[in-house]
Each structure stands twice: as structure tokens, then as C-alpha cells.
Amino acid sequence: MTLTDTFTLANDVKIPVVGFGTWQTPDGDVAYQATLDALNAGYRHIDTAAFYGNEESVGRAIADSGIARNELFVTTKLWNADHGYAQAQAALALSLQKLGLDYVDLYLIHWPNPVAFRNEWQQRNADTWRAMEEAYNDGKARAIGVSNFQVHHLEELFKTATIKPMVNQLFLNPSDTEDEVVAFDNAHNILNEAYSPLGTGAIFDLPEVQAVADRLNKTVAQVVLRWSLDKGFLPLPKSTHTERIIENGQLFDFELSAEDTAVIDGLHGKFGFHKEADQVEF
Numbered sequence: 319m320t321l322t323d324t325f326t327l328a329n330d331v332k333i334p335v336v337g338f339g340t341w342q343t344p345d346g347d348v349a350y351q352a353t354l355d356a357l358n359a360g361y362r363h364i365d366t367a368a369f370y371g372n373e374e375s376v377g378r379a380i381a382d383s384g385i386a387r388n389e390l391f392v393t394t395k396l397w398n399a400d401h402g403y404a405q406a407q408a409a410l411a412l413s414l415q416k417l418g419l420d421y422v423d424l425y426l427i428h429w430p431n432p433v434a435f436r437n438e439w440q441q442r443n444a445d446t447w448r449a450m451e452e453a454y455n456d457g458k459a460r461a462i463g464v465s466n467f468q469v470h471h472l473e474e475l476f477k478t479a480t481i482k483p484m485v486n487q488l489f490l491n492p493s494d495t496e497d498e499v500v501a502f503d504n505a506h507n508i509l510n511e512a513y514s515p516l517g518t519g520a521i522f523d524l525p526e527v528q529a530v531a532d533r534l535n536k537t538v539a540q541v542v543l544r545w546s547l548d549k550g551f552l553p554l555p556k557s558t559h560t561e562r563i564i565e566n567g568q569l570f571d572f573e574l575s576a577e578d579t580a581v582i583d584g585l586h587g588k589f590g591f592h593k594e595a596d597q598v599e600f
């Protein structure tokens with residue numbers, strides 16, 4: 319396996335098995351350089367969001383990389399203020415403009431239940447999804463999906479959807495494997511993407527993983543990202559340091575034994591759990 323190997327989504331679109339995460343990567347030079355470093359290191363899958371505020375910098379790096387558009391996989395996400403049919407259409411148009419792209423490879427609803435629409439989240443998601451299905455049919459998004467959806471949010475969406483989400487992007491790492499929704503996604507051929515695969519850095523404080531890494535002569539990041547792939551997740555590691563970006567892509571020259579995997583499985587709850595989507599304050 320390599321960074322350009324792919325999973326196949328329900329609609330047969332291929333998605334590179336590791337994505338470069340850009341949450342908490344500041345707009346401007348930092349996001350530009352990090353994205354360029356990732357592309358130079360061989361990543362072909364970049365994950366951003368309107369909310370991250372860095373779509374323009376990410377888009378500039380993509381353009382300057384000189385890599386053919388059809389060799390890249392670019393994801394962005396619809397923010398909470400934009401739930402609704404017309405709002406979603408406008409939000410995607412703005413994201414495409416900022417990214418400097420004619421289409422994205424994947425467009426996601428970032429959260430299922432914004433605080434502003436808490437009494438009507440079902441209808442908002444249905445309307446948003448209708449706009450996303452149209453964008454898909456019009457070729458503005460090669461695949462569409464969701465993020466942070468739990469089972470009841472998906473079941474609600476299925477009542478009106480004519481196209482099922484192809485992806486659910488979740489907080490997935492050794493501390494929280496979200497077993498219920500992951501099983502549901504797997505049963506519905508929805509790919510589970512892992513954001514915060516390194517626990518937004520918390521993994522580096524755990525001596526258990528360091529011991530596994532030392533034994534394999536790999537790093538903590540590499541061991542945990544490999545574990546994520548082994549679970550069938552698509553990890554989206556974030557870094558703003560060139561050498562770490564390179565390191566996080568070197569996951570394919572070793573294997574975790576059952577014993578190593580058990581050590582990492584044993585870290586459940588060590589650095590907390592996903593946010594409850596129905597209770598977020600945004």
C-alpha cells in the first residue's frame with residue numbers, strides 16, 4: 319500500500335487511503351506551506367472545511383503544486399450557519415471559489431445539529447442534503463457525505479435522501495472508536511474517515527504507544543495511523559511541520575502484530591470522547 323492507494327466509495331469513486339488534515343492550520347503562509355509540503359510528500363488527498371478558514375490558502379497550494387486535478391482528492395465541508403437548501407448551494411459556490419476549483423471530490427455536512435437550528439435540524443438536514451444531491455448530479459461534488467453524524471441523524475436523513483452519504487467523518491482514534499455508528503456506517507457502505515487520528519496530539523503523552531513504536535522502530539504517529547488503517551478507517555492526520563508530514567505518510571513498510579493492536583485497543587477513553595452532536599454550542 320502507498321499514499322496513492324485508494325478505498326472505493328459506494329459510487330465507485332476512489333479515495334486515497336490517507337488524507338492530509340488541515341483543522342487548526344492557520345490561514346495564510348502556514349496552511350499554504352503545509353498543504354504544499356503534503357503534496358510534495360506524496361499525499362493526494364486534502365481535507366479542509368469552510369469553518370477552518372483556510373480554503374484559499376489550501377487552494378493556492380493545490381494550484382501551485384502543478385499536480386493534475388484528476389490526481390487529487392479534495393474535501394471541504396458545509397458549516398453550521400449554512401444549513402438549508404439555498405444556503406447550501408451558496409456555501410458550496412463560495413467554497414469552490416475560495417479553493418479555485420470547479421468541483422470538489424467530496425462535500426460533507428460538517429455537523430448534524432447546529433445550535434441555531436436545534437428545533438428543526440431534521441428539516442434543515444433534509445433541505446441541505448437535497449442541495450448536495452443536486453450538486454452531486456451536476457458534477458460539482460464527485461461524492462457527498464456527512465461528518466459527526468450519529469445513527470439517529472443518519473436514519474433521519476435516509477427518510478428523504480435519494481442518494482446515501484458515501485462518507486461519515488468522525489472523531490476516531492484509540493480513545494474513541496465510536497463503535498455503534500461505525501458498525502452502522504459499515505452496514506450501509508459508508509466509509510468512516512478519522513479526524514483527530516492522533517487525538518489532536520494527546521496520543522504523544524501515552525507511554526504505552528511509545529513502547530510499541532520503539533519495538534517496531536517506528537514513531538508513535540506511524541503506529542497509531544497504521545492502527546487506524548487496520549480498523550478500516552481513513553485517517554486524516556494534521557501537521558504543520560514538514561518532517562512530521564513526511565513521517566505521517568510512511569505507514570506501509572511495517573505491520574502491527576495482534577499484540578501491538580491489543581495494546582492500542584486498550585487505550586479506550588485515555589484522552590476523552592467525541593463531542594455529542596446534539597449538545598454542541600455551535
Ligand code: A2P
Pocket residue numbers: 339513514515516517518519522537539554555556557558559562563565566
Ligand atoms: P503540529 O501540527 O505542530 O505538527 P490530529 O491529526 O489528531 O489532529 O493531531 C494533530 C496534532 O498532532 C498537532 O498538534 C500536530 O502538531 C501533532 N502531530 C502531528 N503529527 C505528529 C508527529 N508525527 N509527531 C509529533 N506530533 C505530531
